[in-house]
Amino acid sequence: MKTLVGSKPHAIPSHLPEIGEISFGPSPDAASTTARAAPWRVSSIRNPAARWASLRKFALAVWCCTVASTSYAAQPASGGAAADYPTKPIRLVVPFPPGASADFTARQFAQKLSDAWGQQVLVDNRPGAGGAIGPAIVAKSTPDGYTLLLGSAAGQVIGPAFGQKLPYDSLKDFAPIGLGVSVPFALALNAAVPANSTRELIDLAKAQPGRLNCASVGTGSTGHLACELFKVMAGVNVVHVPYKGGAPAVTDLISGQVHMIFSGIAQVLPHIKTGRLKAIAIANPTQRSQTLPELPLVTETLPGFSSGTWYGLFAPAGTPKAIITKINAELSRALASPEFAARLLMNGVEPYKTSGTPEALQEMIRGDIAHWRKVIKDAGITAE
Numbered sequence: 001m002k003t004l005v006g007s008k009p010h011a012i013p014s015h016l017p018e019i020g021e022i023s024f025g026p027s028p029d030a031a032s033t034t035a036r037a038a039p040w041r042v043s044s045i046r047n048p049a050a051r052w053a054s055l056r057k058f059a060l061a062v063w064c065c066t067v068a069s070t071s072y073a074a075q076p077a078s079g080g081a082a083a084d085y086p087t088k089p090i091r092l093v094v095p096f097p098p099g100a101s102a103d104f105t106a107r108q109f110a111q112k113l114s115d116a117w118g119q120q121v122l123v124d125n126r127p128g129a130g131g132a133i134g135p136a137i138v139a140k141s142t143p144d145g146y147t148l149l150l151g152s153a154a155g156q157v158i159g160p161a162f163g164q165k166l167p168y169d170s171l172k173d174f175a176p177i178g179l180g181v182s183v184p185f186a187l188a189l190n191a192a193v194p195a196n197s198t199r200e201l202i203d204l205a206k207a208q209p210g211r212l213n214c215a216s217v218g219t220g221s222t223g224h225l226a227c228e229l230f231k232v233m234a235g236v237n238v239v240h241v242p243y244k245g246g247a248p249a250v251t252d253l254i255s256g257q258v259h260m261i262f263s264g265i266a267q268v269l270p271h272i273k274t275g276r277l278k279a280i281a282i283a284n285p286t287q288r289s290q291t292l293p294e295l296p297l298v299t300e301t302l303p304g305f306s307s308g309t310w311y312g313l314f315a316p317a318g319t320p321k322a323i324i325t326k327i328n329a330e331l332s333r334a335l336a337s338p339e340f341a342a343r344l345l346m347n348g349v350e351p352y353k354t355s356g357t358p359e360a361l362q363e364m365i366r367g368d369i370a371h372w373r374k375v376i377k378d379a380g381i382t383a384e
Helices: 033-037 048-074 078-084 101-117 133-139 153-162 198-207 222-234 246-255 265-274 321-335 338-346 358-379
Strands: 021-024 040-043 090-094 121-125 147-152 174-190 213-216 239-242 260-264 277-282 308-316
Touching: 078 321, 090 101, 090 133, 101 121, 101 147, 101 174, 101 265, 101 308, 101 321, 101 338, 133 147, 133 153, 133 174, 133 308, 147 153, 147 174, 153 222, 153 308, 153 358, 174 198, 174 222, 174 246, 174 265, 174 321, 174 358, 198 277, 213 222, 213 246, 222 239, 222 260, 222 358, 246 260, 246 265, 246 277, 260 265, 265 277, 308 321, 321 338
Parallel strands: 090 121, 090 147, 213 239, 213 260
Antiparallel strands: 021 040, 147 308, 174 260, 174 277, 174 308
């Protein structure tokens, strides 16, 4: 054990008493007022080295008790914090630009939570890197419930499945809260492309190898995976063109700079209604879209094809469980509102009936990463 600074066995100050072994508990000497008043007793040890060793042991014991009590006092009272939460505005980070289906979804939930709690929920758009920038910000934030993430399949599943080097671990750096909506992907084309079905598009691509291109919101995104999966399963040569977000990709699709896109319905629905774009299929695995029920599924032509995304709420890992539970409950209440669900459906995002549990969302992500990692490997798809 290290010696206390300045202490030497032979340099005992003359005014110190002959103290030695110190033990806690009442003194056996009931006749001594001093002994009765002290919570410890002293048994005299004449050896100077032994006396200083005893002093060091006593100092260490006092220090340990002080640290332990201070640490205990510093522990957050998560139950009380959850009861009062939130006491200030909340930041909801969205990994996509304004105008995307993620942005619309975030603002709908932000308004619902603000109304319920009487505190502002501020949407903070942080696009880029295929949806990886926003999650990285939240992963490094203080785990107090005041910074949340609108997570998606792109950032939580597809990026990790591609094996991309990300500034976060989607399974370790977040506390899942609950699912919000699913976002079916529409296969949309520029209005001038001479194809009105998945089969006709495949035939066109085979007749003009390398001439058609497929836009996405970024390399490593869900839309990118859909383009690559389409190429492999249809046996066609289509060029992938990544953009920094859905809005610029759709703008170029309308102008004819690119020919096709797998996009969330919300992103393309207004342009489908005006005729500037045409949707020929939905990429759901089994069920047609509630928003565009007249459209067939891609899987009817390419069995097994499916692509889409979802949005859910996440907090930084370490956020108190009671706060996670409180947000999850409010999310489920919002989803149970028929008016709220109808508003989401009108804009191409399809609400889940319930947010589910945080544990179920974590297991879904774990399973989806394993599934898509195998699909990517088997198909030889790369994140350019």
